[in-house]
Amino acid sequence: MTKISLKILLALCYLLATGCSFPKNADSPENNNTDSVAAIEVSTGEQAILNTLEGDAFFPAHLFYTEPLTNTAEADEQQYEDVFPSNREPDDVWQRLRNTFSLPRQNNPRLDQQLRWYAKHPQYMKRVSERAAPYMHYIVETAERMKIPSDIALLPIVESAFKPFAYSHGRASGIWQFIPATGKRFGLKQNWWYDGRRDVYASTIAAYQLLTKLRKQFKGDWLLALAAYNSGERNVHRAIRKNKRLGKPTDFWNLKLPAETRAYVPKLLALKRIVADPNKYNVQLTKIENKPYFEKVETHSQIDLARVADMAELPLDDVYKLNPAFNRWATSPHGPHYILLPISQATIFKEKLAALPKKQRIRWVRHKIRKGETISTIANKYHTSISSIKRVNRLRKNFLRAGHSLTIPVASRSLRSYKFSANQRLKKQQNIPRKGIKISHIVRRGDTFWSLSRRHKVNVRSLAKWNSMAPRDTLKPGQKLIIWSRTGASVSHNDPDHLYIPKRRNIMQRIGYRVRSGDSLARIANKFKVSVRQLLRWNKRLRNKKYLQPGQRVTLYVDVTRQTS
Structure with missing residues (x-):
């Protein structure tokens, strides 16, 4: 029991001991049966109670007095704040969310399934909450300003796990995973310099605008709006019409939607429960202060991101992480002309920017x-x-x-310094070691992901992912692709003659060798430091031929570091 509760209890005991009545006023009739409590003055009994409570200000003074007190208005306000501490703004964004969740509670086995998954993977939730830290306050505050349920501020966890550079096989990009066409519909520019789908500031507003439109389209049903955000409004309308024809309910839980969408909404609802009571599910969320992390600073023209980092006294990587929309080493010359910076560094940047001539920004x-x-x-x-x-x-x-x-x-710096530019991110993705023979392929007219995947016996989606693309992206002649080919050889490590896949990067190459007079399989194998068995695997058509013909083409995969001139 707290100190203040003990004092209140003592006060109540005093009231009971005195029969819950106060001594009569001297001016009151001795035997008056009317209730005169409303007109009482401070008596000895009342003063005893006030003395008991003095210093804790639990009750507002007007509960004890009918006449004005000598306390100042400021003191009364402080008393009220102490009585109702819940009126204070939470100091943590997660608590702010808990206080404002508004989507109705749902119960469904699909929701329970997602809840179990999150509960079994507490480290995932911890990582996601860490990634969310720079963006979460802005996302929650924007939801409140645009009258969006705060529950939906958790949607980027479902969409992208708060990875600002996320790019899906369906060509969706950014924390809100806009596809190109939808992004353009909602004002998100996409060009060589800039992709607004990854602009945390602009894409959050666009996502809420889209969700508001969808909610209106589905007559106020947020679950249907969320389903349409994932799979498209046409799919949801089609499912609703089908259920109406069959006489079935048309709420989200009864619609036959794509499997991804059927899990999508339950994931968000499960996250809401996790955030509402993380201790119950043994989940630890990284604390995020309930105050803005970044400031939007107008630049009015193109500027090198390395210059931004220098003037803001920040690592260049940190500038990219708050501004993942910029594809290159500078902001776009065509706009938007703003940059997001931590509030702690925004003032010094603005001062230095004001003193920097425009010609020196690039x-x-x-x-x-x-x-x-x-x-x-x-x-x-x-x-x-x-x-x-x-x-x-x-x-x-x-x-x-x-x-x-x-x-x-x-x-202004070497291109390697801009680690999160599109080119550097692509290089990093292409250099990840994988199974197979690494081939550098220059795209020719007519090449498609499908034709290349068939030729090299790899999955279309994997081939696109190795090159930071989506299967439906267009290939351009002259474009360089990395392919981890599986043709002509087994990569089983149980086979003593399995293909050698070195840990070092960029040293395996595919070459075409034209047979010369006097060549044999053994001679060619020895020349390129491979085995005859490997040669036959790479060139199956040679297995049934006794002799090689001059001019015949032989394919080899060689480690260039082992070759001599």
Whole structure:
């Protein structure tokens, strides 16, 4: 029992001991039966109670007095805050969510199944809550401002596990997983420099706008709106019409929807329960302070992200993590012209930005056009866009004249420093060791993920993932792909002649060798330091032939570090 509760109990005991009555006022009639409590003054009994409670201010003073007190208004306000501490703003975002959850409680075996999964994987929840830390306050506050149930602020956990660079096999990107077309519908620009689907600030607003539209479309049903967010409104409308024809209920739980969608909504509802009572499920959420983490700072023009990092006194990686929408080494010349920065560093950045001339926000070089060069090859050389070169040099057409010079915007640091740019993320993904023979393939006209997957006996989705793409993405001639080929060889480690897959990167190459006069399988194998057995695996058509013919083509996979000239 707390100190204040003990004092209240003593006060109540005193009231009981005195018969719950106060001494009569001297002006009152001796035998008056009317209730005169409303007109009483402070008596000796009342003062005893007040003395008992003095210093704890549990009850507002008007409960004891009918006449004005001498206490100041400020003191009364402090008393009220002490009486009702729940009126104070929570100091933790998760508690703020718990206080404002509004979606009706649901009970369903599918929900229970998801709940069990999250409860069995507490480390997953811990990692996700850590990744959510920079973004969560903004997402929750924006939900409240746009009158979205705060429960839906947990949706990025389902969509992307709060991975800002998430990219799905369905071409969805960012923490809210917008596909290209839907992103454009809701104002999220997508170009060489910038992808608004990964812009935490803009995509959160767009996601809530889409969900509000879907909720209206489904007559206020948030569960159907969420299902449509995942699988598209057409699928949900189709399922509703079918159930109506069959005389079945048309709520979410009774609709026949894609398997992913049938699990999607229960995942969100399960997360709500986890966050509402993490101790019950043995889950530990990383504490997130209930205050803004970042500030949106207007830049008004393109700026090198390394310059931003220097002026904000931040690691460049931290700038990218708050601004994952920027694909390259700088913000987009076409806008939006803003940057998200930790509040602690925003002021110093704004001061330095105001003092920095616009011409110094980007480094520039002069390039003298050589014969045969095109605007495309020059853009590739300097890792910038064709549109940027044309805009800066006021070119209307792609025609260039040898001997003339161009002003080119370039990065202020080595490109390797921009670890989270699209190019560097792609290199990192392509260099992850996998099973098979690593091949560098230059896309030719007519190549598709399907044709390449058939040729190399790999899964289409895997092939796309190795190259940070989706199966439906378009391949462009000249584009470089990494393929971990499974053709012509078994990679079983039980076989003593299994293909050697080195731990070092970028050393295995596929080559085509033309047979010369006097060549034999043994001679070719010895020349390239492979076995005859491997040669036959890579060239099955040779197994039934006794002799090699000059000019015949033989395919080999060789470790270039073991070859001599």
